[in-house]
Amino acid sequence: MGQGARTATTLAVLSGLVVLASLWGWQATTKPLPHEEEIPLCSDTTVPAGTEIFRDQVVVSVFNGSTRTGLASATMEQLVERGFVEAETGNAPKKVRTVEIWSDQPTNPAVQLVQQQFRGARVVSGEQLGLGVVVVVGEQFKELGPNVESVTAAADATICSPPTE
Template sequence: MSMLTPPGLGGKYRITGDTYPRMRRPSRRRKIVIASATAVVVLGAAGWGTLQLVQVFSGDGTKTTAARGADCKPAPKATAAPVAALPKPAQITVNVYNATPRGGLAKATADELKKRGFTIGKVGNAPVAYDKKVPGAAILLAAPGAAKGAFPVLGTQLKTATTKTDTRATADVDLILGTAFKALDPKAAADAALVALNKPKPAPAPIC
């Protein structure tokens, strides 16, 4: 036994003078693995907690997205005909009556409507019930069915006219000119209004 051998040690720990026992240092690899695993667990827990908070305050994100996807389909293109089968001006017979003191107003208005394609019926002074009793521009008077047909079409020629229905069985329309009447709307404006009336409206875009 060498003099360098500590008391009580022998065997492989015996120091012979040319060999020394090797004492291994603690492995750093194990520390790195443990630290990495700990970091992954901590980050995973933090991420899961954040997701739970988001779902609490905003609801289930998966369901919300699916629901929005179902509601946010592109709006179909408007290819259908107008909602109501509106009559053409030539299909509307207009009786023009003058409820003002001005002479010749009914005939002049009837002539202009005829130029714009309307069919003219009776022309003359307004009935007693309306004569000198129409303070506005005009009244359109017809059967209830005219509300979805003749009224909108004839109304493009005079936007300030009001409408009223009666119990007649015929499809003609009375245009009773009132005190405030000056002239029909300009033809260009009336034509544009008529085109817009017969143009189908596209469906509104969905709100996502």
């Protein structure tokens, strides 16, 4: 084989490798990225009567029902420090005076446990603004109340609890 033929063969082989590498690279670049399955923040968990419910089993959303900037975030931070699971924060669609727990289930143990963290909090029917127990803090809210660790379910109930892994 002459020098010219060897050069032509080498160039042909290298060109073929470049084409194959380009095809492989294009395929890898345009391939959809794998997506992780999103783990829900909480799922409905049935708790039988007599079960003790602890703060780390309760998901809470806090909304600002006042004109004070950052009130919901600051309150959520304090609840997380106590062991509650954070869901959502934001602004409430209406203003409230002190603290309201928006729920149609005032005897739910998760609602009761969150309510006991606030002095004078009322449970009222309201919009389900976020996941878990919805707390709306108002203009006259100053600080959290007693640091209650758990409550016992008086009857069978369903709570929004973080998934166990």
